Amino acid sequence: MLKILWLPxxxxxxxxxxxxxxxxxxxxVAHNLVAKIVKAAALLAENPLLGxxxxxxxxxxxxxxxxxxTLPYRVQEQRLxxxxxxxxxxxxxxxWEAL
Numbered sequence: 001m002l003k004i005l006w007l008p009x010x011x012x013x014x015x016x017x018x019x020x021x022x023x024x025x026x027x028x029v030a031h032n033l034v035a036k037i038v039k040a041a042a043l044l045a046e047n048p049l050l051g052x053x054x055x056x057x058x059x060x061x062x063x064x065x066x067x068x069x070t071l072p073y074r075v076q077e078q079r080l081x082x083x084x085x086x087x088x089x090x091x092x093x094x095x096w097e098a099l
Contacts, residue, residue, distance in 0.1 A: 001045050001046050002045040002046075002048060002075065002078055002079055002080040003045070003078060003079040003080070004041050004042070004044075004045050004079070004080050004082065005079050005080065005081045005082065006041075006082045007081055007082060007083055007084075009083060009084050010071075010082040010083060010084050010085050013084055013085035013086065014034060014037065014085055017030070017033065017034075017069075017085065017087070018030045018034060021033060033067065033069075036064060036066065036067055037064060037067070037069060037071070037085055040062070040064040040065075040067075040071060041071065041073075041080070041082055044062060044071065044073060044080055045080045048060075048073075048075045048080055050062050051071070051073065054072065058074045059072055059073070059074050059083065060072070060073055060074065060075075061073070063088065068087055068088045068089065069085055069086060069087055069088065070086045070087075070088055071083075071084070071085060071086070072084050072086060
């Protein structure tokens with residue numbers, strides 16, 4: 001199993017979606033969504049080829065089942081680097097970058 005590294009851009013995305021869902025619904029909705037995202041990352045750490053290739057040669061992405069979120073990620077040595085937690089309604093960037 002690969003070690004999971006949430007890059008700063010992914011951690012910011014988690015914080016933003018937590019703030020949004022807490023304001024729009026309640027903290028339980030935010031907590032459940034974050035739990036699904038963390039569980040999805042753990043599944044990717046066990047099965048890093050679940051995602052599909054992107055135009056970026058070293059980046060894969062995986063749409064998290066039962067959510068509207070995608071995890072762009074890359075495998076570096078013995079770790080899974082989560083680049084972003086991306087809502088599928090957003091305009092996808094030309095190139096995934098860790099910001």
